[in-house]
Amino acid sequence: MEIEGGMTMDERRKNFFTVDRRFRARxxxxxxxxxxxxxxxxxxxxxxxxxxxxxxxxxxxxxxxxTLRTHDRHGxxxxxxxxxxxxxxxxxxxxxxxxxxxxxxxxLARRFGYLPYVVIFGLGYVLSQAEAGLYCPxxxxxxxxxxxxxxxxxxxxxxxxxxxxxxxxxxxxxGAMFLTEKQGGSDxxxxxxxxxxxxxxxxxxxxxxxxxxxxxxxxxxxxxxxGAPPGTRGLGLFLVPRTLDDGRRNAYCIHRLKDKxxxxxxxxxxxxxxxxxxxxxxxxxxxxxxMTEMINLSRLYNAxxxxxxxxxxxxxxxxxxxxxxxxGRRIIEFPLLRRVLADLxxxxxxxxxxxxxxxxxxxxxxxxxxxxxxAVQHRLLLPLSKYYTARLAVWAASQAMEILxxxxxxxxxVTPRLLRDAQVLPIWEGTTNILVLDARRAMIKEEAHLGxxxxxxxRLEALHHSDLQDLRGPVEAHLTKLLDDLIPFLDGxxxxxxxxxxxxxxxxxxxxxxxxLDEAQQNPDEIPVARxxxxxxxxxxxDSKAADSIIRAESESLDGExxx
Ligand SMILES: Cc1cc2nc3c(=O)[nH]c(=O)nc-3n(C[C@H](O)[C@H](O)[C@H](O)COP(=O)(O)OP(=O)(O)OC[C@H]3O[C@@H](n4cnc5c(N)ncnc54)[C@H](O)[C@@H]3O)c2cc1C
Numbered sequence: 001m002e003i004e005g006g007m008t009m010d011e012r013r014k015n016f017f018t019v020d021r022r023f024r025a026r027x028x029x030x031x032x033x034x035x036x037x038x039x040x041x042x043x044x045x046x047x048x049x050x051x052x053x054x055x056x057x058x059x060x061x062x063x064x065x066x067t068l069r070t071h072d073r074h075g076x077x078x079x080x081x082x083x084x085x086x087x088x089x090x091x092x093x094x095x096x097x098x099x100x101x102x103x104x105x106x107x108l109a110r111r112f113g114y115l116p117y118v119v120i121f122g123l124g125y126v127l128s129q130a131e132a133g134l135y136c137p138x139x140x141x142x143x144x145x146x147x148x149x150x151x152x153x154x155x156x157x158x159x160x161x162x163x164x165x166x167x168x169x170x171x172x173x174x175g176a177m178f179l180t181e182k183q184g185g186s187d188x189x190x191x192x193x194x195x196x197x198x199x200x201x202x203x204x205x206x207x208x209x210x211x212x213x214x215x216x217x218x219x220x221x222x223x224x225x226x227g228a229p230p231g232t233r234g235l236g237l238f239l240v241p242r243t244l245d246d247g248r249r250n251a252y253c254i255h256r257l258k259d260k261x262x263x264x265x266x267x268x269x270x271x272x273x274x275x276x277x278x279x280x281x282x283x284x285x286x287x288x289x290x291m292t293e294m295i296n297l298s299r300l301y302n303a304x305x306x307x308x309x310x311x312x313x314x315x316x317x318x319x320x321x322x323x324x325x326x327x328g329r330r331i332i333e334f335p336l337l338r339r340v341l342a343d344l345x346x347x348x349x350x351x352x353x354x355x356x357x358x359x360x361x362x363x364x365x366x367x368x369x370x371x372x373x374x375a376v377q378h379r380l381l382l383p384l385s386k387y388y389t390a391r392l393a394v395w396a397a398s399q400a401m402e403i404l405x406x407x408x409x410x411x412x413x414v415t416p417r418l419l420r421d422a423q424v425l426p427i428w429e430g431t432t433n434i435l436v437l438d439a440r441r442a443m444i445k446e447e448a449h450l451g452x453x454x455x456x457x458x459r460l461e462a463l464h465h466s467d468l469q470d471l472r473g474p475v476e477a478h479l480t481k482l483l484d485d486l487i488p489f490l491d492g493x494x495x496x497x498x499x500x501x502x503x504x505x506x507x508x509x510x511x512x513x514x515x516x517l518d519e520a521q522q523n524p525d526e527i528p529v530a531r532x533x534x535x536x537x538x539x540x541x542x543d544s545k546a547a548d549s550i551i552r553a554e555s556e557s558l559d560g561e562x563x564x
Contacts, residue, residue, distance in 0.1 A: 013055065015047035017043045018044060022352070025525070027118070029523070030118045031116065046097065053090075054094075057086035058265060062421075064086070066266070067257070068082075068267075079249070080215070083267070103142070116367070124138070128308030135308075137175075139298050144176075144218050147281065147290055147291075148164070150290070164218060176212060176213040177219070177294055177298070178222075180208065188291075191222050193208065193273060201277055202223075202238060204221060207271070214268060214269030218239060220237060221240050221273070222235045223235065223238055237286075238278035251275045253272055255270045263421050263424050301429075302390060306393040307348065307351050309393040310347070314396070314400070315558065317341060318555055318558055338544070338551055339542065340402075341547075350516055353516055354388065354512050355389060361374045361375075364378075376448045387432045393422040394425070401415040433501070452511060456514040459518040463517055468520060468527065471538075475534060478513075478538045525553070
């Protein structure tokens, strides 16, 4: 079948949700029965859309990136971003599906009391197996809505929230977040964009260097009011509408779009505010604190995009290895290749465990069902989830590409796009180092590691399944050694700081091990994954029997042999 753009669609793919046995089991563990019953048909629909609607369009939108038209034919400045129709079709479908609006739907709120983020992020996980670029604007729109709900004055909130959370694509206002400037993205405190009071509003002046979803209707931007102190303390958060109430363009220009390695379907631009009309959010001196709310949500979106990308790598690698023959045998039979497949599947499952635990803690906080402990655990799990899964997504895409051999390197296959798209995940929303430092800050200021470690201990102590007993000791030993090594890291000793990422990696893996063991206890089908992961990371052994089981289960799942 041909679709616009002259690219041939691959043959119809299997539903990304129904072939994902491990994820379906996870949803069953995480969601209350009534929410699960309501959500399941939506997951099935999204699984089919991701595989057969979004995926072919994502390939087109990647190939035909947006362009910027700065002037109309009369020479007037218009700064209009023009998208390939495939991108616009994807955007319409995603927003109309309710990926942002669902959480703000009063009918659903009445029905369930609270619609868990597990549903929203679960759907995002399925979508992002097909398309990574569009997931950024969805995240920005959701994040802007969250900031307005939490911090904006009622008048400002009521003006924009209905449009940010609209299910009607034609009425929708999309969001964006402009923080990064030429002199620094990590060092946001170095921002120089200026805010000048102008009656009941403000005017912004200055340059923003990386602006994704650059033509959004609602921009949240950090700027420094005149006379405010340096650093993050002096920053205010402002809402900058693209279009003014009287229909005129607001006073900022888009100079050009970035020519990016990946996420090419979505427009990232360079912007100068030239006295743009802006509205302060909350208390002008607390802008960075408010912005942190949006950054935190977008870091979780990033982690979800990472596990979605990894899942696609698993799918492509296993599907190919089952079919491809070399030396008279299917390549899935070769032990060296089985090692790579087992690593991919186990690391993906462990990444899922980490990210969905982070989401579960957020749900506990947001729904009011959790204690202070949930908030503190979430505070630490978030940077850990973001940086660790982002790096894994790049690794997994590279592994999947190699399993596809030469074809894997060719743009007619999805693997180059997967790898290019994955490579942004460790950079935007905070680089790996910045997140390791953020995690360290959470451990020093809030002693967040204590709650996380306590939860890990509790999970280990509760293990009673006979097939898991031999795995408990190595994880406990790992945990004890880690506790010793955390002390110099938190004290700031130079050698320990140098090895900082290795230490936080170990904290992550011990957490993942306990989560996988706990899940295996609840569902013995998961024992081989837990066993493989613990053996690999805690004892240095490679368990080929466990690998056989997890590859067989994954392969059968892709064949659709496992029922709903
Ligand atoms: C495609 C794309 C889209 C983007 N979209 C947006 C957007 O919509 N809005 C927005 O505001 N930004 C956006 N960004 C910017 C992005 O968030 C920044 O690029 C990122 O935060 C890094 O900032 P930087 O580029 O200034 O690098 P720098 O801050 O200069 O960092 C350079 C290197 O130094 C390291 N480093 C810095 N400080 C330390 C430290 N204390 N210890 C150890 N290492 C350190 C970093 O880890 C990094 O490896 C986007 C970026 C990309 C690539």
